Amino acid sequence: MAKIASRVHSIEVSAIKQMPIIASRYSGTIRLDQGIPDFPMPKPARDYVAEAFRTDKGITQYTLQPGMTQLREAVSGSIKDKYGVAVDPENELFLSAGSIEGLLCTALTFLERGDAAALFSPAYEPHIQQVRLAEAEPVYFPLEEGSWRPDIGALENELKKGAIRLIYVCNPANPTGTVFTVGEVNEIAMLALTHDAVVVADEAYDFLAYDKPYTSFLPLFPEMKKNLIVTKTWSKSLAATGLRIGYVVACDEYLREMLKVHDSAVISAPTPGQYAALWALRNPNEAEKAVEEFRSELRRRRDLMHERIRGIPQMFEASTKPEGAYYFFPRMAFGGDSVDFASTLVREARVSVVPGAPFGPGGEYHVRMMFGAPVDMINMAFDRLQQYAASEDFRAYVKRVQKIS
């Protein structure tokens, strides 16, 4: 039996990926676990990719290692249009296999043993795993329960100690839905500049702020090139999680280093995803129309799930509506263990949610529920949860877990 490296021994497969595997063993389970909205990719994008598979050999071949030249130019153009800033398509961005691979390149490039990375917590679990994979230590800054607002003062105090290299900002945040205000974004940026840390802005849900304007870190790129890395993805905005396509913006000195990891990780981003992204950038009106439909439909589903959560107070504390992304993160009303509870819900109610504990401090006693599922499915899931919550079995379960704790 070979020895397992300590960097891997110390981490887990994210609960977000474990729950679908558990759910797949119970047929008929309704999945509110992994972040896959039920929308299809917009039809003209699918037609464009399908046509390329029939007629364009390029779609099945490697691209240049940082991505297709015309796609990098189109990304740079769209950043200029949207945020008014210049990003050099040749030296300041590359196409990644989803955001996650860009984030892996970031962690392995900037973190090593003895370093620390700041995470607002509950945090997006893969950020935690990637920090550990890079042999660094996560330092958590708990968001305020319920409102999920960050405590920037606490971050500042820790930055003064000097060990923090990266500050992860998942905005809108997964799993809490926090949308960072313009004030919070500017304060964090200023702290990074002052203390020579690098903000890692994971902006996968940038089009999903429901109640207030969204503030990206990208417009700050020219002033904080040495202190900012931004990752974006088409997984959510094109409803194309399976195509594994995103991009990373970083200054040229950083990008050169990150591309070494990218090269060792996937060689080049999957080409069908690059074609789909090119469609979106060349057809901004159609792509934006799809995004608006997603957003308005998701707002409707959010309001529905909010009502349904309030309908089972013996199971969940009433939570505020998330400001962004597509997850509720309600507190369990009865204490207990979130990992055990999530398994129990699959088994007893055939509803799969993600336990909160793996998202770090502040995550325990919560579960994450995705509202990307269609209305009928959300209703059916909550009918099941409600039925289970009203059952003798659930009362017995609550009694048992309360006795343990």
Next chain:
Amino acid sequence: MAKIASRVHSIEVSAIKQMPIIASRYSGTIRLDQGIPDFPMPKPARDYVAEAFRTDKGITQYTLQPGMTQLREAVSGSIKDKYGVAVDPENELFLSAGSIEGLLCTALTFLERGDAAALFSPAYEPHIQQVRLAEAEPVYFPLEEGSWRPDIGALENELKKGAIRLIYVCNPANPTGTVFTVGEVNEIAMLALTHDAVVVADEAYDFLAYDKPYTSFLPLFPEMKKNLIVTKTWSKSLAATGLRIGYVVACDEYLREMLKVHDSAVISAPTPGQYAALWALRNPNEAEKAVEEFRSELRRRRDLMHERIRGIPQMFEASTKPEGAYYFFPRMAFGGDSVDFASTLVREARVSVVPGAPFGPGGEYHVRMMFGAPVDMINMAFDRLQQYAASEDFRAYVKRVQKIS
């Protein structure tokens, strides 16, 4: 300026990916660099994927983290058919974003500071980079110049010292074309078992042995589960490098650990590639027919390139034909620096090849030339090389490099 982690600082973007970027700056350059054969993916496979893009939402969505259940079952079935051994589709294999991502998971899972990994050299350069990315040390076992046969005795002596965790076997080998004999495969397997090392069998070119039977490590899996990891890919056999799809076979204890890295690297393998692989496994006759066409066409191109290399003795020493894969690795007839020579060839002859030095000891004074390009292209490239070799400029170049060395 943020500090760059030493694991990344110590490596380079592989020359295999740098040459295409350099080549893209000189229009009209003929590319014999990166391993992209010019074949299209078989038409029925392209039609299958295209149709799924039009009608099946699943092709744009995440799959389960280890890959689609039906695909894992089909892979297991094809291994059973082809090699007669049982691989549990649930616990002993996962779908990766090309071989490279499976190999990254391997390096990060089994290697850490203080460990060593054995590589037959000239080695596939990304293996070297991945070993370094995992903070371990590569130990090289030079293949015999020209015949490119391994020295198994040297490997045994080093294994006795106890630091070697992984033994990389790229078979057929990139860049040398070495096809390991059944005797060599069995000897290496026995050494791994005896000295408790793990063979990492990278079998990307398993269908491309031209002159003698091919010996996979896979049939040995049942007897050496704790000492063997096998990676395969459809990149070459389906002519689908851009789809980024391959798989890894490992025992369940190892797979569980490797999936943590997979999760942090790409979440799940790109879904369009998984569909293409499913097509190949469900249509083995059609897929095998395409593979036979590739092989017979590549044999023809190999013979052509062999003749053409012999036609410019002032540039290359006559080399034997490679036994497998689709690369020649001839020695430069005039000494010099391979990195400088490769850049010079792009600039002066508009032909892009890969310098040999980055492939490790034994690689310097060689270049790698891919014969996946069509016959006309190979001829045109060698017409250019021949013309340059006959020029005053080339004689001046040779004089200059010989003076330096």
